[in-house]
Amino acid sequence: MNLREKLRAVGGSSGAGRDRAPAQENRDCKHLAVFRPLAEFPGALAVRRETVAKMSQAELPERFDPRRILYLDTETTGLGGSGTVAFLVGLGYLTERGFEVHQFLMRDYDEEPYLLRHVAAGLDRFDMICTFNGRTFDVPLLESRFLMNRMGRECLEKPHLDLLHVARRLWKLRLGRCNLGRLEEVILGKPRVDDLPGSEVPQRYFDYLKTRQEFMLQDILDHNAQDIATLCVLLTHMAEMYDHPEGIAASEDVYSLGRALEKFDHPEEARRCYRLATRGKMGAEASAALAHSYRRAGDRAEAAEIWREMIRTHRGGVGPYIELAKYQEHGQRDPGAALETTEKALMLLSEARLTSDDTVQGAQNELQYRRQRLKRKLAKADPREAPLEKEEEMD
Numbered sequence: 001m002n003l004r005e006k007l008r009a010v011g012g013s014s015g016a017g018r019d020r021a022p023a024q025e026n027r028d029c030k031h032l033a034v035f036r037p038l039a040e041f042p043g044a045l046a047v048r049r050e051t052v053a054k055m056s057q058a059e060l061p062e063r064f065d066p067r068r069i070l071y072l073d074t075e076t077t078g079l080g081g082s083g084t085v086a087f088l089v090g091l092g093y094l095t096e097r098g099f100e101v102h103q104f105l106m107r108d109y110d111e112e113p114y115l116l117r118h119v120a121a122g123l124d125r126f127d128m129i130c131t132f133n134g135r136t137f138d139v140p141l142l143e144s145r146f147l148m149n150r151m152g153r154e155c156l157e158k159p160h161l162d163l164l165h166v167a168r169r170l171w172k173l174r175l176g177r178c179n180l181g182r183l184e185e186v187i188l189g190k191p192r193v194d195d196l197p198g199s200e201v202p203q204r205y206f207d208y209l210k211t212r213q214e215f216m217l218q219d220i221l222d223h224n225a226q227d228i229a230t231l232c233v234l235l236t237h238m239a240e241m242y243d244h245p246e247g248i249a250a251s252e253d254v255y256s257l258g259r260a261l262e263k264f265d266h267p268e269e270a271r272r273c274y275r276l277a278t279r280g281k282m283g284a285e286a287s288a289a290l291a292h293s294y295r296r297a298g299d300r301a302e303a304a305e306i307w308r309e310m311i312r313t314h315r316g317g318v319g320p321y322i323e324l325a326k327y328q329e330h331g332q333r334d335p336g337a338a339l340e341t342t343e344k345a346l347m348l349l350s351e352a353r354l355t356s357d358d359t360v361q362g363a364q365n366e367l368q369y370r371r372q373r374l375k376r377k378l379a380k381a382d383p384r385e386a387p388l389e390k391e392e393e394m395d
Contacts, residue, residue: 029111029118034101034225041099041229044236051239054266055166059159061127067094069161070126071231074138075224078202082148086141087205088220089115091122092228099232101225105217108209113149120146123155130231132180135162163234169260170241174252184230188237196223245273251280258289267293284315291323300331311344318363321345325370335381339374342367 038045049064061068075088085106092101104118119142123129131138139156146153167178175186185191196204196219208216241248241257248254258273271293277286291306304327310320321341329338346367349360 027114029115030105030107031118032103032105032221034103036099036101036229038094038096038098041094041232041236043240044094044099044232045096047236047239048243051242052161052235054242054261054264054269055238056161057264058161060161061159063127065127067096068127069093069130069232069235070123070128071130071228072123072134072138073131073224073227073231074141075201075205075220076141077205082144084141085109085112086115086138086145088217088224089119089142090224090228091119092225092232093126094232099229101228103221103224105221107214112145113151116142116146116149116151120151120155123158126158128159128161129156130161130163130235132167132227132231132234133162133164135160135165161235163231163238166238166260167234169263170238170253170256173256174250180227180230180234183234188230188233192226195226196220198223242269245269245276248276251277251282251286254280255282255286255289258286262289262293267297284310284317288316288319291320295323300327303327304331318345318348318367321348322363322367322370329374335374335377339371339378342371342374346371 045066047066049060052064053060071092073090074086075090077083077085077087079085087106088103090101090103092099102118102122104115106112106115129139139160143153143156146156164178167183171178171183171187175182181192181195201220201223204216204220208214241253242261245254245257248257254273255277258270258277261267261273262270271290274286274290274293277283278290280286287306287310291303291310294300294303294306304324307320307324307327310316311324321344325338325341325345328334328341346364349364349367
């Protein structure tokens with residue numbers, strides 16, 4: 001039994017094909033179209049290439065136009081390996097009037113070549129693909145299906161922006177899970193009602209193959225169309241965050257945006273975010289990241305001012321003390337000031353409110369070693385301190 005026969009066995013007997021819709025007789029898959037007004041996508045046409053370039057290191061078309069982005073999502077049989085088939089592919093794009101979604105549905109396995117031809121034709125009209133986890137799942141799956149059907153895969157070889165990775169950089173710190181449904185609910189404020197869980201999609205499709213009742217697929221079609229529209233809304237929301245970080249309410253998100261910008265070598269924009277984040281619950285982490293950014297750029301004096309401010313405002317525990325002591329010793333060549341800072345850090349660690357766990361013990365050991373080394377350095381600079389140093393070492 002070949003693969004096509006195995007898939008038919010899962011889907012039902014060949015006799016059920018007599019109840020197919022008339023379009024099947026014309027040797028094509030089913031095509032459905034959904035239109036949504038532009039008012040549902042505010043700001044989508046204003047997304048700029050410069051902003052998208054900050055989100056990812058993905059290649060972008062030179063002539064960037066939001067209307068030339070194709071939003072793509074698939075629904076699959078979920079059998080795993082070579083048995084996985086995309087029975088529904090949705091393609092969405094912006095126009096001056098609104099947002100169009102075109103869905104190509106495979107009503108039986110022999111319609112797959114027609115579905116793939118429509119997908120290839122759609123892809124050829126656009127400059128860029130936008131997906132959610134498509135780089136790992138949707139695009140490799142389509143590549144394999146084109147290959148299995150002895151069709152060229154060149155249509156998929158274009159710039160690809162995968163919003164899952166952008167979303168994780170922005171929201172994983174606060175949300176943990178970053179699936180599309182959770183982002184719709186928490187970030188976009190538009191929770192779905194009566195949505196079909198993705199885990200139930202394959203079985204629903206197999207049930208349809210047995211009964212040939214197309215109304216059973218409506219939930220899948222609605223789910224797919226919503227996913228595609230959400231991609232456009234999500235990209236627009238992300239672009240707004242990158243362009244206007246001062247409008248971000250959650251301190252975790254603006255801090256995460258700073259980390260993302262620094263990761264892709266946008267230090268000035270990253271520092272702007274860190275400064276904004278110092279006002280919220282991520283204040284200590286944001287201040288430390290801001291100081292680290294200046295230190296890495298070679299501006300250690302600016303970093304030192306941030307460490308001093310952290311010490312003054314009691315942020316970051318002993319971390320800023322340690323960093324400031326390093327700067328005082330090696331940057332300012334002032335071991336006396338470094339010793340004073342180190343001793344203050346040791347006093348902080350000795351406070352009763354701090355638990356003596358392994359982390360604290362490790363910091364204490366490091367600081368004690370630094371303290372003794374600085375004292376030896378000072379003794380060498382002033383031999384009159386040597387007897388005192390020997391006496392302390394004996395203790």
